[in-house]
Amino acid sequence: MIEATGGSIDIEESFKAVEIDSTSIQSNQQVILDTTEIPKILLPLISRNGQPEVLIFNVEDIKRLRDKYGILGILIGTLAQYPQQNFFLSVPLKLFIWEVIWLVESGYAQLIDQVNYRLDKAKELQSKGKLQNNNVIVMTKKDPNSKSASQLESREANFIVTPNTDSHKYSKDYRTICADDYEVSLKDYLKSYIESTSLSQNQVRSYYQNFKYLKKQGFFINPGLKFGGDLVLYPGDPLRFHSYSIVKFNMVDLQDFVVGGRLATSVKKNIVIIGDVDESEEDGSTEEVNDEFIQSLAKEPKKMSFSIEWSGFG
Amino acid sequence: MAKRNNKQQLNKIYANALPVTLSSEKYGIALPNLFPHNPISWLFYLVRLVQVNTLYSVPQxxxxxxxxxxxxxxFKVTDEESIAKLWRSGFFGKGTLSRSEPTWKERTINRLNLEENEANVVSMxxxxxxRRDERKKFKTERSKLQDLELKERKGDISADEAIQLENLRNVVPNLRSANFKPGFGNDNKDTVIRLEDLELIESNILIKNLEFLQLQAIEVxxxxxxxxxxxVSNLTMKQxxxxxxxxxxxxPSPNVTNKFILDYVVYHHYRSLGWCVRSGVKxxxxxxxxxxxxxxxxxxYCILIIPNDGxxxxxxxxxAAKARVIGTVKKSFVLVYVDFPTQAKFDLLWNSEEYEDExxxxxxxxxxxxxxEVLYRRWAPSKTRD
Amino acid sequence: MAEERDEAVITKDEANFDVEDEVQDWKLLNKSLTSGTGIPKRGEKEFEPDGTNVQIDSLQESRNAMYEALSGVRGHHLKQKLVGVWDVENGRCIVPHAKGNYFRDVGVPVNIGNKIRGGMSLNPLETVYLVERGSMVIYLGNEVYSDFLQSNEDGIEFDYDQLVALDLEFLYSLAFNGKEYSIEKYQVYAYLKRLGYLVQQFKPIGDKDQRTKLAERKTGTSLVNTIFGYVDHILKKNRLFEVLKSKLHNWGILAAPLFHGLHFATKHYFNFTDVFKSLSLIQSYSTYDSIKEDPQPSENYDLTFNVWRPTPTFSKKNPPLPDFQVSVVNTDVARFPNLETIQALHNRLNFQFKGEEGKTVIPRVKVVNKKKSSMPPSKKELRYQRQKERQSKLDEAIQKRNQYNKVRDNKLKYGSDGRTVVIATVNNGVLNFINITEGDFKLQKNMDLDDIYPGNDHGIIYIEST
Amino acid sequence: MASVESLANQVQTNLIHYNFWTKVKIHDINNGLKAVIGLPPSKLDSNDEEDQPEWVIPRSLVSNSSISVKEINEWFTGIAILEEKRPKRITIGIVNDDGTVVYYFIHDGIVKPRQN
Structure with missing residues (x-):
């Protein structure tokens, strides 16, 4: 986050709680986003019958999400090189609901009905006759990348593999087909998400607006249950930086204050609580996930926030 | 203040588990042992029992x-003797200006160097x-260190600063590990008397004790x-x-799930099992x-009380937040669900005029x-595999 | 310093640091995972971006290391080729030739037509796990394949290149398309499998549930046993005696009843244990009480997995009682369960009562590091040894008391009879595991403690000074 | 329930005689709410100025323990009226029924945590 001016960065100054005005806030995104040239990232939507899940298998997409948009996701797959540990995991990268909404709502990505797309494509492939699975490769003991092509050719294939994703899918052809026939709207995604969880439509809106409010300030964001919060915030990519804050969406009790403040301080963080600037703004009338609701997600968040930490005395 | 490391001393001061005087303590008497297979011992017991009851009045x-x-x-207890009794017999109450036992008076005399100042006594x-002062010093030095490190990385560090940086790199880690150990006394502590303190003293004598023992409602x-x-003031038990x-x-009348009642039920439960129960607010x-x-x-154990209302x-x-805080201080987390009667049954008992004794x-x-009781513990699968 | 830990001061100690809390630095991937411990070191991270190139480069390095690792090859040697075929209709995977260690806890044996003898049918969790770690490749089944399975021709090897090989993305979208198997369940499954646990979907083991077993346990004693038990009871517990004693005690003075305002003013007490007994008032739950009441879990809670520590003798057909039983829950779906749900989960566990016939219960006592004999004993072991020696030199009565206190402390802390359900929470992809155990601070009807000091009120923690 | 005055007095005494603050006074801010202001014996944060007074809002943990962002914002606006400037930070003094007072900083907006 935040311009490379060096020295300390005065977040207190830049993000005065009550005076949030979207136009006056500089985008603190590390990279200025430019959507004109790049095609949208296709977000594979999985498990449409249960809770819908967006899982990314394409490493190029993972790269773009992280480097360009500061979207982290959570790796949930087994790392085949080291399959007996849980510290370093691999694809798929699971995006959580706020990341999904943010990417789609900002126009960086679109949702794809993955299972139907892939089944239809497989059918088509099979109808064309001979398949080329290409899943047998040459594997050398040391680093395979260091071998020259000729050296590799001279050896017999000895390894059978499962790739992360379908390597042909980024053909122009594929993109058009997906966009046309397999796109899932944000509305449908949210509808099934809300149906399969205990979140209400108002909560989804309010929490998403919180996420957006934080994203605008350039933070990197992860889920926060490990620390008793809804989110954790990082001042930069968590690969390099310790997290700053634990975010609580609903702070309702002083007990939470004591617990949260104490916990945060013991792990060198603080607690951030967020609320609406004007509560009447909450037009909680619609119970349905309709177009109006989807439009309301795109509104500028009007939020105020406070940071809590132990005082060090008492 | 007692010497804290003297276990025997402690046992003596805190000999009573509750502020109740036992007959054995007051009169040094005991009932004889009873042996099931020995009728003589029964008789002996009986005789002694009658004797005790006729010769000695019940201490309480x-x-x-x-x-x-x-x-x-x-709820305030101000009388020093009463404070000592409640604190020492079961640890009831808390000094309003102390962490637990009221010691403000001694600390103040100590701090202001007033009469009867016992040197070399350091309170918690x-x-x-x-320790906080040490910590503060560490932080100041570390922040200097960090500033210089940043300068170094940017390559605009002067020779003087480079020396200072080297120096700080050695000093800061030591500061972090430095741990203040009690017992050094008040060596370099100057006595600073504030305006606020003047109201408390007269010719080098503390005239006001601002501290009292505060009891929680459940304790009272x-x-x-x-x-x-x-x-308690002029209140009856019911009041x-x-x-x-x-x-x-x-x-207008107590709700059956009033937090005080639930808290009391749990408090009484553990007190009657001999536990010392204190507030878990921190x-x-x-x-x-x-x-x-x-x-x-x-x-x-840390107790969380939850009404069992479904x-x-x-x-x-x-x-997760509570469990983590509790885990940090190495305590165990216990959820206590409380079943309660119907409001109608409660009201019946509450309003009944049948009771001659409250x-x-x-x-x-x-x-x-x-x-x-339900126990909540984190499971770390990587640690329980073998 | 006893009070230190109870004060308001908040210390930032490393004890609260958990490697899994932190986002790992991929630069350390090879370094840390090939080191002996297998646990990554705490990366040297920074507090905030300072705009220096050093920092930017360092971040790029970490990111590249990550992307590279994610692009790594997933597969196995052709010589050990293991193939599965996805059956779209049934949402399962057929492994025609199942061999190897993987199937100790994975899959259900199947025979199909003439072609498959000793094959395995895998559920989506098992399938994805094996493919994802590179141990199996999987193809999309179709009519050609079904026809092959049903045909009677002998000796023909199937050419799998007739089928579409599934990449991981395709497999995930097929495997998790139904309602029953969710990503969150898979995450928990894979997490435990990666650590080496044996994991199966939850199912009752044995033909009797806890309720039946408890009922049998109560009525199972013969008349003779009952009589002997009673005599034993009286002699051992001196219960009758206690009653008589307290009656005798009251006679002399006609003390006011318990909790009467005058009670303590009218009755002699000679020790605090008796005072505590007299204060006993609040009813409390005793282990297994809820079995009779048959509470129902909320719809969001169910038992998901049986989990065993790795054992070489594990039999899929006839598994022992699980070491852990896990309920998976999504934090977006359910809140922390109410008591009824907790009790319902406890009652549905595979559980063996103490003294129940059949398989012996493995005592859940922590074993001090079983290290290879060549290793010198660790500090912990030495301490344990010394402690043991010291103990054995003590007076027998003191040994007994220490033993009693130890057993009692364990029962307070880990539950008096150990009914525990593990709840695995999944919060937007992040896992947490919690043990939820039946507690009983009153330690009512506790056989283990009765064995040491019969007739004691085990729940009274106060130790009388003598 | 504990009165606002009683809470403010408890916090005031605690600040003066337990935490050694000086010049501790109680002010009325909006809606019958009371705030305590005083000087801590040394800087509470290394970025603070010397002799920087600190505002403390007393609250009871036992009665009325719920709290909202809106309410916190009202404390800030209340103090802003007295000071003619919205403070960057205030402190909440949470009073428990055993007499313990725990103090937490509430910073306006999202700030980085103190490096401890």
């Missing part, structure tokens, strides 16, 4: 009740404040109902109970259980509650 019948003042929604509060009611050792309920929630729970009491051991009261975030009323009311 002659003990004066402790006066508790109820003011501004606070002083240890803490000293236990001392009244279970042990009958206190008198006291009602006042305690009002502290939490305004209602750890975000309701109560702490000590095997014996603060000077002896750490609290081992609701899913807490979300995972709240539970203790019996509350016996019946409280007996209609029930506790269920």
């Amino acid at each position: 019948s002659t003990v004066e009740l402790v006066n508790v003042k109820y003011e501004d929604s606070i 509060e002083e240890v803490t404040s000293k 009611f236990f001392l009244k109902f279970a042990l009958n050792v206190v008198q 006291l109970f009602y006042e305690c309920c009002l502290l939490v929630e305004n209602s 750890f975000g729970c309701d109560q702490l259980l000590y095997k014996r009491g603060p000077p002896f051991t750490h609290a081992e 609701k899913e009261k807490y979300d995972w975030f709240e539970m 203790g019996q009323r509350f016996h019946d009311i409280l007996h209609s509650y029930k506790v269920t």
Whole structure:
């Protein structure tokens, strides 16, 4: 986050709680986003019958999400090189609901009905006759990348593999087909998400607006249950930086204050609580996930926030 | 203040588990052993029993009740002897200006160098404040170090600064590990007397003790109902109970799930099992259980009280936060669900005029509650595999 | 210093640091995972971006290391080729030739037509796990394949290149398309499998549930046993005696009843244990009480997995009682369960009562590091040894008391009879595991403690000074 | 329930005689709310100025323990009226029924945590 001016960065100054005005806030995104040239990232939507899940298998997409948009996701797959540990995991990268909404709502990505797309494509492939699975490769003991092509050719294939994703899918052809026939709207995604969880439509809106409010300030964001919060915030990519804050969406009790403040301080963080600037703004009338609701997600968040930490005395 | 490391001394000071005087303590008497297969021992026992009851009056019948003042929604004990009794016999109450046992007076005399200043006595509060000073120093130095490191990385560091940086790199880690150990006394501490202190002293003598022992509502009611050792202002037992309920929630008569009642039920449960029970507010729970009491051991259990009303009261975030705080201080987390009677049954007992003794009323009311304990522990699968 | 830990001061100690809390630095991937411990070191991270190139480069390095690792090859040697075929209709995977260690806890044996003898049918969790770690490749089944399975021709090897090989993305979208198997369940499954646990979907083991077993346990004693038990009871517990004693005690003075305002003013007490006994008032739950009441879990809670520590003798057909039983829950779906749900989960566990016939219960006592004999004993072991020696030199009565206190402390802390359900929470992809155990601080009817000091009120923690 | 005055007095005494603050006074801010202001014995944060007074809002943990962002914002606006400037930070003094007071900083907006 935040311009490379060096020295300390005065977040207190830049993000005065009550005076949030979207136009006056500089985008603190590390990279200025430019959507004109790049095609949208296709977000594979999985498990449409249960809770819908967006899982990314394409490493190029993972790269773009992280480097360009500061979207982290959570790796949930087994790392085949080291399959007996849980510290370093691999694809798929699971995006959580706020990341999904943010990417789609900002126009960086679109949702794809993955299972139907892939089944239809497989059918088509099979109808064309001979398949080329290409899943047998040459594997050398040391680093395979260091071998020259000729050296590799001279050896017999000895390894059978499962790739992360379908390597042909980024053909122009594929993109058009997906966009046309397999796109899932944000509305449908949210509808099934809300149906399969205990979140209400108002909560989804309010929490998403919180996420957006934080994203605008350039933070990197992860889920926060490990620390008793809804989110954790990082001042930069968590690969390099310790997290700053634990975010609580609903702070309702002083007990939470004591617990949260104490916990945060013991792990060198603080607690951030967020609320609406004007509560009447909450037009909680619609119970349905309709177009109006989807439009309301795109509104500028009007939020105020406070940071809590132990005082060090008492 | 007693020497804390002297276990025997501690045992002597805190010999009584509750502020109740035992006949064995007062008269040095005991009943003889009974052996099931030896009828003689039965007879002997019986004779002795009658003897005890005719020769000795029950100690508690002659003990004066402790006066508790109820003011501004606070239960106060101001009399020094009473404070000592309640603190030393079961660790009831808390000094308002101390961490647990009231020591403000001694600390103030010490701090202001007044009369009867015992040197070389360092209280817990002083240890803490000293350690915080050290911590502050560490932080200042570290922040200097970080500034210089940044300069170095950017390549605009002067020669002088480079030397300073090297120096700080050696010094800072030592500062971090430096731990203040009690016992050095007040070596370099100057006596600073503030305007605020002047009101307290007259010709080098402390004239005001601002501290009193504050009792929690559950403690007061236990001392009244279970042990009958206190008198709270002019309140009857029933009035006291009602006042305690009002502290939490305004209602014309107590609600069956009033937090005070649930808290009391749990408090009484653990007290009757011999635990020392104190407030768990610092750890975000309701109560702490000590095997014996603060000077002896750490609290081992943190209690969270939950009405068993079928609701899913807490979300995972709240539970995770509490569990983590409790884990940090190496205590165990216990959820105590409380079953309660119907409001109608409660009201019946509450309003009944059948009781000639209030203790019996509350016996019946409280007996209609029930506790269920559930233990919450983090599981680390990587550590339990083998 | 006893009070230190109870004060308001908040210390930032490393004890609260958990490697899994932190986002790992991929630069350390090879370094840390090939080191002996297998646990990554705490990366050296920074507090905030300072705009220096050093920092930017360092971040790029970490990111590249990550992307590279994610692009790594997933597969196995052709010589050990293991093939599965996805059956779209049934949402399962057929492994025609199942061999190897993987199937100790994975899959259900199947025979199909003439072609598959000793094959395995895998559920989506098992399938994805094996493919994802590179141990199996999987193809999309179709009519050609079904026809092959049903045909009677002998000796023909199937050419799998007739089928579409599934990449991981395709497999995930097929495997998790139904309602029953969710990503969150898979995450928990894979997490435990990666650590080496044996994991199966939850199912009752044995033909009797806890309720039946408890009922049998109560009525199972013969008349003779009952009589002997009673005599034993009286002699051992001196219960009758206790009653008589307290009656005798009261005679001399006609003390006011318990909780009467005058009680303590009218009755002599000679020790605090008796005072505590007299204060006993609040009813409390005793282990297994809820079995009779048959509470029902909320719809969001169910038992998901049986989990065993790795054992070489594990039999899929006839598994022992699980070491852990896990309920998976999504934090967006359910809140922390109410008591009824907790009790319902406890009652549905595979559980063996103490003294129940059949398989012996493995005592859940922590074993001090079983290290290879060549290793010198660790500090912990030495301490344990010394402690043991010291113990054995003590007076027998003191040994007994220490033993009693130890057993009691364990029962307070880990539950008096150990019914525990593990709840695995999944919060937007992040896992947490919690043990939820039946507690009983009153330690009512506790056989283990009765064995040491019969007739004691085990729940009274106060130790009388003598 | 504990009165606002009683809470403010408890916090005031605690600040003066337990935490050694000086010049501690109680002010009325909006809606019958009271705030305590005083000087801590040394800087509470290394970025603070010397002799920087600190505002403390007393609250009871036992009665009325719920809290909202809106309410916190009102404390800030209340103090802003007295000071003619919205403070960057205030402190909440949470009073428990055993007499313990725990103090937590509430910073306006999202700030980085103190490096401890």
